Amino acid sequence: MRGRTAAIAVSGLFAAAVLGGLAARGRRRPPARRTRRDHAARQLDWGAATLAGSVLFDSAIEHYRGSFEHLGMYVPLAVASASMATSLSGGRCPGQLRTGTSVAAMLAGVAGLGFHVYDISKRTGGWSWQNLFYAAPVGAPGALSLAGLIGLAAQQLRSGDWPSDQQSGRALAALASAGILGDVAEVWLLHFRGAFHNPAMYLPVTVPPAASLALAGIAVGAGRPTLQTTRGWLWATAATGLAGVGFHAWGVHRMMGGWRNWSQNLLDGPPLPAPPSYTGLAIAGLASLRMMEDRHD
Amino acid sequence: MSDDPMQTPRATKGRAPDVFMPGGWVPMREYREDEKVDFVIVGTGAGGGTLACKLAEAGFSVVAMDAGPYWRPLEDFASDESHQSKLYWTDDRIVDGLNPLQLGSNNSGKSVGGSTVHFAMVSLRFRPEWFKSRSKLGYGFDWPLDWREMWAYYREVEDALAISGPVNYPWGPPRPRYPYRAHQLNAAALALAEGCEAMGIPWTETPIATLSAPRGRARPCVYRGFCVLGCSTNAKQSALVTWIPRAIAAGAEIRDLAMVGRVEVDRSDRATGVHYHRNGNWRFQRARNVVVAGYAIETPRLLLNSASDRFPEGLANSSGLVGKYITVQSNQAVWGTSDKEIRSYKSPPSLALTEHWNYEDEGKDFHGGYCYMSQGPEPQLWANTLLSGRGLWGDALVSEMQNYNHVVGLKMVGEMLPQERNAVTLADETDQYGLPIPCVTYSWCDNDRAMIDHALGFMGQALRATDARDIWEQTDDTCHLNGGARMGDDPRTSVVDADCRSWDIPNLWICDGSVFPTVGGVNPSLTIQAIACRTGDRIAAMARRGEL
Numbered sequence: 001m002r003g004r005t006a007a008i009a010v011s012g013l014f015a016a017a018v019l020g021g022l023a024a025r026g027r028r029r030p031p032a033r034r035t036r037r038d039h040a041a042r043q044l045d046w047g048a049a050t051l052a053g054s055v056l057f058d059s060a061i062e063h064y065r066g067s068f069e070h071l072g073m074y075v076p077l078a079v080a081s082a083s084m085a086t087s088l089s090g091g092r093c094p095g096q097l098r099t100g101t102s103v104a105a106m107l108a109g110v111a112g113l114g115f116h117v118y119d120i121s122k123r124t125g126g127w128s129w130q131n132l133f134y135a136a137p138v139g140a141p142g143a144l145s146l147a148g149l150i151g152l153a154a155q156q157l158r159s160g161d162w163p164s165d166q167q168s169g170r171a172l173a174a175l176a177s178a179g180i181l182g183d184v185a186e187v188w189l190l191h192f193r194g195a196f197h198n199p200a201m202y203l204p205v206t207v208p209p210a211a212s213l214a215l216a217g218i219a220v221g222a223g224r225p226t227l228q229t230t231r232g233w234l235w236a237t238a239a240t241g242l243a244g245v246g247f248h249a250w251g252v253h254r255m256m257g258g259w260r261n262w263s264q265n266l267l268d269g270p271p272l273p274a275p276p277s278y279t280g281l282a283i284a285g286l287a288s289l290r291m292m293e294d295r296h297d
Numbered sequence: 298m299s300d301d302p303m304q305t306p307r308a309t310k311g312r313a314p315d316v317f318m319p320g321g322w323v324p325m326r327e328y329r330e331d332e333k334v335d336f337v338i339v340g341t342g343a344g345g346g347t348l349a350c351k352l353a354e355a356g357f358s359v360v361a362m363d364a365g366p367y368w369r370p371l372e373d374f375a376s377d378e379s380h381q382s383k384l385y386w387t388d389d390r391i392v393d394g395l396n397p398l399q400l401g402s403n404n405s406g407k408s409v410g411g412s413t414v415h416f417a418m419v420s421l422r423f424r425p426e427w428f429k430s431r432s433k434l435g436y437g438f439d440w441p442l443d444w445r446e447m448w449a450y451y452r453e454v455e456d457a458l459a460i461s462g463p464v465n466y467p468w469g470p471p472r473p474r475y476p477y478r479a480h481q482l483n484a485a486a487l488a489l490a491e492g493c494e495a496m497g498i499p500w501t502e503t504p505i506a507t508l509s510a511p512r513g514r515a516r517p518c519v520y521r522g523f524c525v526l527g528c529s530t531n532a533k534q535s536a537l538v539t540w541i542p543r544a545i546a547a548g549a550e551i552r553d554l555a556m557v558g559r560v561e562v563d564r565s566d567r568a569t570g571v572h573y574h575r576n577g578n579w580r581f582q583r584a585r586n587v588v589v590a591g592y593a594i595e596t597p598r599l600l601l602n603s604a605s606d607r608f609p610e611g612l613a614n615s616s617g618l619v620g621k622y623i624t625v626q627s628n629q630a631v632w633g634t635s636d637k638e639i640r641s642y643k644s645p646p647s648l649a650l651t652e653h654w655n656y657e658d659e660g661k662d663f664h665g666g667y668c669y670m671s672q673g674p675e676p677q678l679w680a681n682t683l684l685s686g687r688g689l690w691g692d693a694l695v696s697e698m699q700n701y702n703h704v705v706g707l708k709m710v711g712e713m714l715p716q717e718r719n720a721v722t723l724a725d726e727t728d729q730y731g732l733p734i735p736c737v738t739y740s741w742c743d744n745d746r747a748m749i750d751h752a753l754g755f756m757g758q759a760l761r762a763t764d765a766r767d768i769w770e771q772t773d774d775t776c777h778l779n780g781g782a783r784m785g786d787d788p789r790t791s792v793v794d795a796d797c798r799s800w801d802i803p804n805l806w807i808c809d810g811s812v813f814p815t816v817g818g819v820n821p822s823l824t825i826q827a828i829a830c831r832t833g834d835r836i837a838a839m840a841r842r843g844e845l
């Protein structure tokens with residue numbers, strides 16, 4: 001019963017964030033002519049919102065599993081919801097509020113990282129595979145910081161504080177590249193824990209690294225690969241993130257009792273909300289490419 | 298017809314139970330009794346089940362018989378300790394000697410899949426030197442096997458069972474990575490780890506035959522901890538859900554509720570088949586080769602019960618060693634009460650272990666080695682332990698049981714030394730089939746006692762280094778019976794050769810724990826299965842060369 005209440009509460013948070021955000025966005029008058037900058041900013045909004053949504057659900061499930069042992073475990077839920085709402089509302093959201101939420105998300109992510117590192121270091125065995133596999137995941141809170149950073153970038157871009165040019169595009173490409181790489185490390189660790197028992201588990205540790213590499217090429221201005229190729233890898237990464245939800249749903253089905261035993265298997269099976277973090281980061285990467293093209297605007 | 302698998306055989310009419318589906322069936326090839334099959338195998342446990350698979354996959358016609366029922370774990374196993382005692386071999390046996398063994402739950406099983414249906418899944422490799430313990434370590438007997446060859450067969454078994462183990466194993470020569478990753482440690486395992494760290498010795502996650510991720514139609518472990526009473530999720534990689542489905546798919550026939558009473562041998566001293574009891578009748582299955590794999594008590598018993606004019610002392614017994622040198626492992630424990638909630642009964646019972654005293658030879662006043670691991674007794678077993686180990690009863694027992702959630706313990710698996718006086722012989726009494734029952738004689742030697750003292754002392758110190766208090770010693774427990782038909786290089790001092798082929802009767806093979814000359818300080822099932830894999834390969838090679 002407590003499980004159901006928690007599930008309803010988190011879904012409520014999610015729905016409120018989405019509806020609130022979209023309602024605000026809806027009230028905005030369409031600009032006379034959408035510039036690439038607007039497009040890029042909006043794309044960043046979507047990236048940040050997707051990432052924050054993934055964090056919201058993932059931390060809800062994992063922290064519920066950890067019985068919300070202390071109050072700090074509620075923080076990512078609150079911050080990720082706020083971050084999602086402000087990202088979705090886009091330009092309608094007052095700048096200060098947007099900046100505030102983004103900074104909060106960045107800080108909460110860093111604090112989470114600290115907590116998770118502390119949690120591992122005090123466990124028997126310390127920095128062992130056992131604890132890397134089963135203690136609080138080291139990399140996960142980083143996703144919240146990334147959602148904050150990307151949200152901030154969207155905000156700055158839209159307000160004009162940040163030019164939509166080659167240099168900004170490169171900086172953003174570097175951010176997305178690093179973010180994807182961090183995500184890859186986390187996914188590799190957890191899929192290694194699962195012994196890559198399904199060949200599909202190799203997908204998210206092969207496609208996104210390629211995207212990350214391509215983005216890195218863009219960021220350092222290597223001239224290769226082309227924007228077009230990079231875009232292809234990013235779309236593939238975004239699709240991998242979405243397909244991951246389906247694969248993880250299949251994984252839940254393979255646990256004892258399958259979906260009939262959802263209240264247990266959603267907690268113990270592969271995490272449904274985790275893979276779309278790739279999608280969020282890939283969308284941010286796509287936005288960076290758009291900015292790179294801005295000179296033609 | 299009744300669907301009670303303990304009353305009516307299930308593997309009939311060209312089909313066998315599908316262990317992965319309640320009420321399900323898989324097609325199974327059947328052989329006529331007058332058809333001379335290539336191999337009839339007695340027993341389908343760690344030895345027999347594995348060999349049935351290997352031989353069937355090599356293209357031989359195989360009939361494997363088991364006295365026990367053919368379970369579908371998903372529908373037949375209950376969360377009830379008393380009910381699940383249906384998995385044990387509890388036919389009458391007599392025990393004597395200075396330290397009579399307690400037989401039943403902690404020894405042998407009676408099921409298709411043998412004792413692996415209710416074993417604790419700990420899957421360890423021998424220390425390489427143990428295969429030559431006489432020449433390398435100065436005690437026991439040498440095996441006719443080379444550890445490097447065994448290393449490859451261990452790998453084959455670990456793959457077949459998708460063993461979950463640590464990323465790096467701290468002891469012994471390098472081994473490939475375990476196919477599946479280690480499980481999350483429970484509090485009982487963490488207590489072991491804490492103790493080891495305090496004592497300055499390494500520990501690790503136990504390599505264990507239960508899935509940490511899905512595999513085929515088997516589900517991953519749900520950490521309910523009912524393992525030694527039969528796993529109702531199929532996470533446990535017993536012979537019943539691994540080797541036997543493979544054997545059937547490759548054309549083997551399994552006959553459940555088929556108790557073999559006698560191996561028949563003709564005038565030219567070749568085995569011709571087995572007499573077995575099924576559906577209320579004695580029957581005869583013809584075969585070109587007979588493999589006995591009934592566990593260290595039933596294997597010698599069957600060989601002795603098959604005595605004939607030409608072999609008055611029993612089959613394969615020209616050395617006089619059938620039934621001799623049976624060797625158990627010491628299974629003493631220290632227990633305590635933690636302030637923390639341990640709930641040791643959650644998760645497979647032995648998730649962490651140390652093999653330190655298997656690999657360290659300095660500072661020991663005894664031969665051989667031991668490992669020790671974390672424990673997770675189910676409530677009835679725990680009440681029994683309190684009764685037998687501390688004599689608690691009535692109010693005292695009830696009040697001590699209140700601490701059940703806080704119990705934490707360490708238990709050894711120690712190498713006892715093989716002694717000729719420890720033996721399986723035949724008693725005058727007979728069982729429900731009219732067959733003479735076995736008498737199992739066991740006495741510890743000084744070395745056994747010295748090792749137990751060392752282990753109890755060390756484990757006690759380790760447990761004291763955690764927050765456990767009220768520490769006490771469980772001094773009288775044994776497990777894992779092996780030997781009784783040992784392998785060797787010399788027909789005068791062994792029953793079978795390295796290929797598990799009996800010296801006396803060339804088409805009679807013995808392939809289970811009874812071929813162990815020594816037991817080592819680790820649980821035996823991985824070694825039994827590795828030997829069976831090797832035997833399967835050797836038989837196929839001999840057949841190709843026309844040497845069968």
Ligand SMILES: Cc1cc2nc3c(=O)[nH]c(=O)nc-3n(C[C@H](O)[C@H](O)[C@H](O)COP(=O)(O)OP(=O)(O)OC[C@H]3O[C@@H](n4cnc5c(N)ncnc54)[C@H](O)[C@@H]3O)c2cc1C
Nearest residue numbers: 340342343344364411412417418419557591809810820822
């Ligand atoms: C509670 C428990 C926990 C254990 N835990 C571990 C562990 O964690 N790790 C480990 O390595 N080992 C463990 N073991 C030991 C392991 O299970 C055995 O060593 C191993 O299964 C023995 O293999 P086997 O082939 O010799 O005999 P078994 O696996 O016992 O198979 C023998 C089969 O032969 C059948 N049989 C016997 N006689 C006849 C006959 N005359 N006719 C027809 N059928 C017959 C029996 O019914 C039985 O099914 C455990 C054992 C028990 C009981």
Ligand code: SF4
Nearest residue numbers: 518519521522524528
């Ligand atoms: S704890 Fe795991 S292996 Fe043991 S009975 Fe339960 S599911 Fe099976």
